[in-house]
Amino acid sequence: MKYALVTGGSRGIGRAVCLNLAEMGYKILINFQSNIQEAEKTLELIREKGGDGELMQFNVSQKEEVEGVLGSWIEKNPDKVIEVLVNNAGIRKDNLLMWMSEEEWHGVLDISLNGFFYITRLVVKGMLVNKYGRIVNVVSLSGIKGMPGQTNYSASKAAIIGATKALAQEVGRRGVTVNAVAPGFIVTDMTKDINEKEFKSLIPLARFGTAEEVSNVVSFLASDKASYITGEVISVNGGLYT
Secondary structure (H helix, E strand, O other): OEEEEEOOOOOHHHHHHHHHHHHOOOEEEEEEOOOHHHHHHHHHHHHHOOOOEEEEEOOOOOHHHHHHHHHHHHHHOOOOEEEEEEEOOOOOOOEOHHHOOHHHHHHHHHHHHHHHHHHHHHHHHHHHHHOOEEEEEEOOOHHHHOOOOEHHHHHHHHHHHHHHHHHHHHHHHHOEEEEEEEEOOEOOHHHOOOOHHHHHHHOOOOOOEOHHHHHHHHHHHOOHHHOOOOOOEEEEOOOOOO
16 A cells, blocks of 8 residues: 655645645545644545545654654554655744744744654655655745745755755665755745735746645656656746746
8 A cells, every 4th residue: 555645734735735646546644733624624635536545643843753653653554655755844933033033943943854854764764675765845935045034944945955955865776766846935824924916026927826836746756757856956936036
């Protein structure tokens, strides 16, 4: 039984990725931290499309929770193979650096960067044994060009871009690819406080993107069609200069 694990899979880009991967025939492990109603909605939408999956509640930044939930699942289900990992979980706590609290700094880096480390370290072992795997990290325009007020968020995403390129070189010979997708301004809960009218003038396509437009790229990288692509960062930003 082949599975795909999507962190932060309950809403937005994560939900869209879950639905796309389910259409590709994967059983979906939907990770979420607290919003069980939205996670259940994602699973319901997957089942409506004829797919299936499981809810997996844990905080990606907490090693004990990751190992206790995900590690236990892997140990108890040796017949179930996680072929695809999408590291999507992330949060924003925007502030100018001179006013940024330690909680705002560590909170963002812990979820994005430590979450990537704890999850990927567990899952990649099975991929290496099976000599096949797809890891896709959802990063951001902020991690490529930097955004004022997002020093923490930009730092976390830039770090994952570096990790993507390094890990791709470590695991490529075992049939595992590692890539990143960098969304620009996308209509999700995370951007609901951003004025689209104010920013869309900067975008050549003159609009914000959709979660589905990002998930289409993620699912391509997770497919056999992308078998010779690794260590890459693909921007989905409507033409914003990076």
